Amino acid sequence: MRTATYPDDAPIGDAYLTHEAVRAVLERQDNRCAGCSAALDAGSTYFDLRRPAICGGSHTLGNLEALCPSCHRNHMHRIRELFADPVAHRNK
Ligand SMILES: [Zn+2]
Numbered sequence: 722m723r724t725a726t727y728p729d730d731a732p733i734g735d736a737y738l739t740h741e742a743v744r745a746v747l748e749r750q751d752n753r754c755a756g757c758s759a760a761l762d763a764g765s766t767y768f769d770l771r772r773p774a775i776c777g778g779s780h781t782l783g784n785l786e787a788l789c790p791s792c793h794r795n796h797m798h799r800i801r802e803l804f805a806d807p808v809a810h811r812n813k
């Protein structure tokens with residue numbers, strides 16, 4: 722689901738997410754986790770860049786996703802693996 726008000730390439734600012742960006746992502750995902758579709762709880766929702774900035778990902782709404790704590794951990798784990806052994810990852 723996309724909203725015309727928040728194009729995917731809209732910048733979301735630097736370190737902190739605006740309330741509008743958070744709401745736009747949650748609306749787009751229907752308040753569900755981008756990883757496992759579990760309903761998200763406002764107190765334990767993580768906002769991650771799908772493609773991390775360190776990998777060239779942009780700080781935009783389209784690159785942002787809301788994750789539950791468990792998917793957030795997996796996401797971080799994947800990124801760490803990617804950096805620990807980029808060659809092994811590429812050969813998969
Ligand atoms: Zn999840």
